[in-house]
Amino acid sequence: xxxxxxxxxxxxxxxxxxxxxxxxxLIEQGVDLIDVGAGDADFAPPDIAxxxxxxxxxxxxxxxxxxxxxxxxxxxxxxxxxxxxxGVSVDPFKELHPILGSKEGIAHLATAVLDPGDVAIVPVPGxxxxxxxxxxxxxxxxxxxxxxxxxxxxxxxxIPRDVLxxxxxxxxxxxxxxxxxxxxxxxxxxxxxxxxEYDVLLAYDNPYCEVTFDGYVAPSxxxxxxxxxxAVEFHSLSKSFCMTGWRLGWAVGRPDRIAALARVxxxxxxGAFLAVQSxxxxxxKQAERLAAGYVAQFKERRDAILPVLRANGFEVxxxxxxxxxxxxxxxxxxxxxxxKRALEDVGVITLPGSAFGAGAEGFFRIALTVATPRLxxxxxxxxxxxxxx
Numbered sequence: 010x011x012x013x014x015x016x017x018x019x020x021x022x023x024x025x026x027x028x029x030x031x032x033x034x035l036i037e038q039g040v041d042l043i044d045v046g047a048g049d050a051d052f053a054p055p056d057i058a059x060x061x062x063x064x065x066x067x068x069x070x071x072x073x074x075x076x077x078x079x080x081x082x083x084x085x086x087x088x089x090x091x092x093x094x095x096g097v098s099v100d101p102f103k104e105l106h107p108i109l110g111s112k113e114g115i116a117h118l119a120t121a122v123l124d125p126g127d128v129a130i131v132p133v134p135g136x137x138x139x140x141x142x143x144x145x146x147x148x149x150x151x152x153x154x155x156x157x158x159x160x161x162x163x164x165x166x167x168i169p170r171d172v173l174x175x176x177x178x179x180x181x182x183x184x185x186x187x188x189x190x191x192x193x194x195x196x197x198x199x200x201x202x203x204x205x206e207y208d209v210l211l212a213y214d215n216p217y218c219e220v221t222f223d224g225y226v227a228p229s230x231x232x233x234x235x236x237x238x239x240a241v242e243f244h245s246l247s248k249s250f251c252m253t254g255w256r257l258g259w260a261v262g263r264p265d266r267i268a269a270l271a272r273v274x275x276x277x278x279x280g281a282f283l284a285v286q287s288x289x290x291x292x293x294k295q296a297e298r299l300a301a302g303y304v305a306q307f308k309e310r311r312d313a314i315l316p317v318l319r320a321n322g323f324e325v326x327x328x329x330x331x332x333x334x335x336x337x338x339x340x341x342x343x344x345x346x347x348x349k350r351a352l353e354d355v356g357v358i359t360l361p362g363s364a365f366g367a368g369a370e371g372f373f374r375i376a377l378t379v380a381t382p383r384l385x386x387x388x389x390x391x392x393x394x395x396x397x398x
Contacts, residue, residue: 019144021366023137028358035356043379043387046358048186048332050378052251052306055299061291065284075280077271079107083286086293087244087259094218094297095229103264106271109281111216111243111258114270115180116142117277118212118241118260121269122178123148130172130179132163134187134365134372136214139180151176154368161190161335165203173207182214184227184330187365187374191225191330197233204239210266211240216258219249219300221330222308231261241266248332249300250292257281257289307332310377314384318375321392334375338362342398344373350398355390 028046035042053059065071081101088101099105108114116138123129125147131139133152143150151172155161163181165173181200183192204211213230221227230236241262247253260270274280292299311328318325318336325336338347344361351357360376362369377384 016145016147020141021137022364023141031352032358035352040356042356042358043383043390044358045375045377045379045384045387046360048248048376048378049253050248050251050303050307050332050376051380052303054252054255055250055292055295057295057299058250058252058255058288058292061288062284065287068284071282071284071287073283075107075283075286077106077274077280078102079280080283080286080290083107083257083290083293084259086290090293090296091229091231091261095232097229097231097261099231099261100264104261104267106260106267106274107281107286108243108258108260108270108274109278110247110253110256111214111245111260112136112138113256113278114243114258114260115139115212115214116145117273118266118270119143119146119148119178121266121273122146122210124177127178128172128176130163130165130168130176130209132180132182133367134362134369135180136182136186137365139212139214140366143178148178152366152368154366155185155188155190161185161188162192162196165200165207173203173209176207176209178210178212179204180212180214184217184221186217186331187333187360187362187369187372188335189326189328189331189333191221191227194228194233197228197230197236201230201233201236201239205235209239211236213240213242215242216245216248217331218244219296220304220307220332222304222311223329225329227330237263241270246289246292249296249303251303252289252292255285255288257285307377310381310384313381314375314377314388317385317388318391321388322395323388323391332377334377336373336375338371338373339395339398340371342371344370347373347394347398351391351394354397355394357387357390357394359391 245258
């Protein structure tokens with residue numbers, strides 16, 4: 010029998026790995042299913058992206074290998090967006106690199122940075138790739154639970170000093186998935202200072218920077234003085250522009266770090282499809298305007314579902330960012346058990362807190378990814394489950 014690597018054995022179960030098969034089975038059985046589990050909105054991608062992709066497909070050169078250089082126009086458009094949106098000036102060919110969605114880049118940064126046994130500080134709850142990428146790089150994940158006590162901020166000064174001295178990488182994600190927490194500027198400033206003190210590289214995952222509400226504007230980590238010395242930031246077209254399946258994003262950082270990431274990627278992939286990069290370049294030229302249209306619809310959904318959830322017994326905060334609601338459950342009610350009953354009894358798919366790690370127990374996530382009437386129906390159904398437990 011084939012023996013698999015210890016790395017594979019150490020990988021935690023991916024939160025949504027089984028959901029597609031379960032969803033298909035239930036639909037085949039005739040269940041009226043409402044899926045608010047995956048962060049994959051039902052909106053169409055920008056028309057400008059579709060048109061640009063269609064044009065690019067007519068050019069045979071766009072079907073050639075992209076390699077790591079990719080399409081210069083995409084690099085330049087992403088750099089122009091960083092300057093326009095955040096006031097951050099980066100060299101599009103030395104300090105910025107196209108990636109296959111931020112997920113791939115984040116995972117491969119760990120390969121570029123970690124040696125066997127090196128510590129990476131991983132927030133729980135958090136995107137599964139933080140933990141998985143560390144394991145696949147033979148690193149040692151040090152899990153830190155995010156709680157309401159700290160407004161779901163990962164406070165480095167609460168981590169033991171001996172751990173910080175061993176750490177080479179820390180993952181942060183604000184606006185946050187799944188908690189929807191946002192990071193105040195003073196928090197980012199002290200985090201950058203701590204990373205400099207302990208010589209820890211910060212992987213700053215920023216795919217929700219455009220999905221903000223009520224006047225809040227999310228920053229780039231590079232707006233904080235000194236961040237370029239200690240951070241790599243990841244951006245994606247997936248969430249802000251409803252292009253999840255297109256798999257396109259970019260990483261920004263110091264030239265040596267970007268070069269190391271590119272060196273790893275040379276042995277993993279040959280770059281994002283050039284036609285998709287062409288479409289991405291056009292989207293980024295109008296990024297703020299295009300994102301605003303989607304954000305208005307996410308806000309409408311948020312404002313519609315919150316009172317219904319509260320009327321049905323859920324004490325949920327109003328998020329100022331992301332397309333998620335992080336909903337607390339009554340004490341003693343396991344999130345996986347609640348998810349199972351929601352799925353089997355009322356046909357609603359959610360993500361339990363436990364899917365994001367043991368430290369996330371006591372919550373479940375709702376994604377604002379279906380039309381408002383279906384969201385309200387989901388809230389009513391979930392209320393029936395809560396009343397029955």
